[in-house]
Amino acid sequence: KQEVTQIPAALSVPEGENLVLNCSFTDSAIYNLQWFRQDPGKGLTSLLLIQSSQREQTSGRLNASLDKSSGRSTLYIAASQPGDSATYLCAALSSNTGKLIFGQGTTLQVKP
Amino acid sequence: DAGVIQSPRHEVTEMGQEVTLRCKPISGHDYLFWYRQTMMRGLELLIYFNNNVPIDDSGMPEDRFSAKMPNASFSTLKIQPSEPRDSAVYFCASSLVGYYNEQFFGPGTRLTVL
Numbered sequence: 001k002q003e004v005t006q007i008p009a010a011l012s013v014p015e016g017e018n019l020v021l022n023c024s025f026t027d028s029a030i031y032n033l034q035w036f037r038q039d040p041g042k043g044l045t046s047l048l049l050i051q052s053s054q055r056e057q058t059s060g061r062l063n064a065s066l067d068k069s070s071g072r073s074t075l076y077i078a079a080s081q082p083g084d085s086a087t088y089l090c091a092a093l094s095s096n097t098g099k100l101i102f103g104q105g106t107t108l109q110v111k112p
Numbered sequence: 113d114a115g116v117i118q119s120p121r122h123e124v125t126e127m128g129q130e131v132t133l134r135c136k137p138i139s140g141h142d143y144l145f146w147y148r149q150t151m152m153r154g155l156e157l158l159i160y161f162n163n164n165v166p167i168d169d170s171g172m173p174e175d176r177f178s179a180k181m182p183n184a185s186f187s188t189l190k191i192q193p194s195e196p197r198d199s200a201v202y203f204c205a206s207s208l209v210g211y212y213n214e215q216f217f218g219p220g221t222r223l224t225v226l
Contacts, residue, residue: 034214034215036217041222043203043217043218043219043220044203044205044217045217046214046215046216046217049214089155091155097168098160098167098168099157099168099171100145100157102154102155102156103154104154105154
C-alpha cells in the first residue's frame with residue numbers, strides 16, 4: 001500500500017531564504033508525482049508535476065526533483081516571499097491502483 | 113476556462129438530512145474525481161469516473177455515500193443520511209485524457225453536519 005510522508009509538518013523561515021520541502025513514498029510504482037499548494041480555506045493549486053521518467057521540473061522560483069529508486073521528491077523554493085506562505089502537499093499517482101495518494105502536507109510560513 | 117466549479121461552497125445541515133454536493137469539471141476533461149479532506153485523515157480519494165462511468169468507488173466510506181455523473185459536465189456526491197463524522201471539505205477534481213495527467217481541483221465544499 002502506497003504511503004506518502006512529508007517532513008517537516010511545519011516550517012517557518014525569514015523572507016529571502018531558500019528552502020527545501022521533503023516528500024517520501026513507499027512504493028516506487030508511480031506514474032507521476034505532483035506538488036500542490038493550498039491556501040487556508042481554499043482549494044488545491046497544482047504547482048509542478050513530474051512524470052516517473054523525469055528527474056525534475058522547474059517553474060519560476062520552484063524546482064521539484066524526483067528519485068524513484070529512493071522514493072523521494074523535494075520541492076525547492078528559491079528566495080522565499082511572504083506570499084509563499086501556505087500548505088504544500090505532494091501526491092504520488094500509483095501505477096498499480098491509479099489513485100493519487102497525498103501526504104499530510106508541510107505548512108510554510110515566510111516572515112517578512 | 114473557469115476551472116472546476118463546485119457548489120455549494122459551504123453547507124451546514126443537521127444529522128439525518130440528505131446532502132447533495134455538485135461539481136462541474138473543466139470542459140473536455142474525461143476524468144472526474146471526488147476527494148474528502150479532514151484534519152485526521154488528510155486528503156482521500158472517494159471515487160473517480162472516466163467518461164461518466166464510475167471506475168473505482170473503493171474509497172466511498174459507506175452505503176450512505178453515492179455519486180453520479182449523468183453527463184460530461186456534471187457530477188453529484190450525495191450523503192443520505194448525513195452524520196456529524198461526515199463533516200469535512202469535499203473536493204472535486206478533473207483531468208484530461210487519462211488519470212495519469214495533471215489533476216485540477218475545485219475550491220471545495222465545506223460540509224458541517226450538526
